[in-house]
Amino acid sequence: MRRAVSSLLAAMLSLLCAATDTAAVSAQAIVVRSTKVPRFDGPVQKAFDWLEKSVAARNPGGGNQILAAYAMFKCGAPVSHPFISGAIQAVVQRSSGTEYRPVGAYDHIYGAGVDAMFLADVDSEAYQPNLQRILDYIVSVQREDGSWSDGPTQPGDVSMSQYGVLGLWAAQRAGCRVPPQAFDRAADFHLKRGNPDGGWGYRPGVKTGPGGGDSTHNMTMAASGSLSIARMVLHGQRLRARRATPPPEKKFGVLEKIDPLADVGAAPAGLVASAYPDYRAGATASALDERLQRGLAWNETRFDPVSRAEHNIYFYYCVERAASINDLDEMAGRDWFTTYGDGLLSLQAADGSFNTHTGPVVGTSFALLYFMRSTRQIIDKQYGLGLQKANKGNPFGDKKSEPEPTALDQLLASIEKIDFSDPKLDAEISMASELVRSVRAIDNPEELIGQTERLKGLLEHPAAEVRRPVYWALGRTGDFKLVPLMLKGLRDPNVDVNVEAEMALRYIARKPNGLGLSTNPFAELAVDATEADRLTAATQWRNKAIRAWSGWYFERCAFDERGGLQELESLVPDNSRHP
DSSP states (O other): OHHHHHHHHHHHHHHHHHTOOHHHHSOOOOOOOOOSSHHHHHHHHHHHHHHHHHHTTSOTTSHHHHHHHHHHHHTTOOTTSHHHHHHHHHHHHHTOTTSOOOSOSTTHHHHHHHHHHHHHHHHTTTTHHHHHHHHHHHHHTOOTTSOOOSSTTSOOOHHHHHHHHHHHHHHHHTTOOOOHHHHHHHHHHHHHSOOTTSOOOSSTTSSOSGGGGSOOHHHHHHHHHHHHHHHHHHHOEEEOOOOOOOOOOEETTTEEOOOTTSSOOOOOOEEEOOSOTTOOOSSOHHHHHHHHHHHHHHHHHTOOSSOOSTTTTHHHHHHHHHHHHTTOSEETTEEHHHHHHHHHHTTOOTTSOOOOTTOHHHHHHHHHHHHTTHHHHHHHHHHOOOOOOOOOSOTTOOTTSOOOOOHHHHHHHHHTTOOTTOTTGGGOHHHHHHHHHHHHTOOOGGGGTTOHHHHHGGGGOSOHHHHHHHHHHHHTTOOGGGHHHHHHHTTOSSHHHHHHHHHHHHHHHTOTTTTSOOSOTTTTSOTTOOHHHHHHHHHHHHHHHHHHHHHHHHHHSOGGGSTTHHHHHHTSOOOTTOO
16 A cells, blocks of 8 residues: 555656646746835836846847846846746856956946946855956946946946946955955045936046036936945944835725825834944045035936936936935925836837847837836845835834734735636736736735645646745745745746746745756746756756755754655656766
């Protein structure tokens, strides 16, 4: 009898492993993260779909392509996405060896800054050696006055200097050896080279380039962002508490979409400490604050939601950065995110793209980075200051009162009403999208406590796009008892779900680096790898993950709590030794 059971288990496991077909390991239909403003989500999804299709046939090695991959990643596309994994490989290749090799001469700092941001956000720890090489290059070409430019004979320009500072910041967040003097010199350049009206021109001190030396919206917001980064890194910064506002409209009866300025309660203020507490910067905090206020005021007095600049979409990404780092709710008395967002949407083409001076790939990437609040994502991840839902009852904790349903309560109540066996379910695209976005919009992991049983039911959902964020949510409970469930997630026929389950195990185990596995099963594949190659790589990665994490679990778990998993694991075919 035992032999029959073992044979049956082996057969079942073999079928599970073989079930991963070409469609499972190729790029899935991506549902982008919610902007938390309902009217933006549809156009943003359309922009993402356009960008994904546009870059599909391109070699992801150039600077514009890395920017596109970065925007796609910020939208929620996994690192296993073919274009993103190819972009990672390209950046790693040019930052391996003894020195970083930038793409192009003129765009060298633009490219270096984007490469650094991309690797830092994808996996700063895994790619720290590469980031250090990129950083060393950026520091080596910083001019004596603190700026960056396209060549030794050209004056420093504010736009390229912005990407020099962004590269420094990315490396600093990743724990690289960033000299504080590099930030200090950059701050000094911006403090000394602005215009008397409070703004900045393209190449300070000369009449060449856009604007002919006059202050422009693009350069003023770019410089404001650079000074904001320098201020935060050199002196620290206090981020204000969020304000509570009325809840937004409800959809599907109980499911809510969350506006960034609505239904968030009051989040606590937080202090971001200086990254260099023992360094005495020449650019003082008061000088930086005063100059920043003048720059922001220049933009407010010329407030226009629809960019008129030559490189029009570039402006919005600069605005998002300056507003997010300075923790602004409003500009010129208006909610900057929704007001500028409406202006940006007026520039969207019918096919979903956003064209700009250097083309629609760059323009659409900048637009997506704006709508994803890319800088806000960095700050929330780095400093843990994301929007939190507050207790709307007695602030002193009246135990007699029943707490109001959380966003997760409402989400699960809505999901539980769906009949997954309904043959029309696949047609409910908008409904599925709303569910996935709402799972990803959960800000407070504490809301997950006590909800695991309800969440487990979603792991049977036929759509991988739903199973994947549910593994993310369950992992954030930190509950060791859920490890067997995460191990089953490693056997899911979809590789993106496998990666999410492995990341959840890292969270539960308190092992950010995992057990030696890459978070990208296709990291070692060539850009032009066949689907058969991708299938083989996914299967090998999956089997390695199952064996590594099963071993870790069984060393820490009593035998009678293993639920028969050990026998099942012993039947996993070891394909990891085969090419």
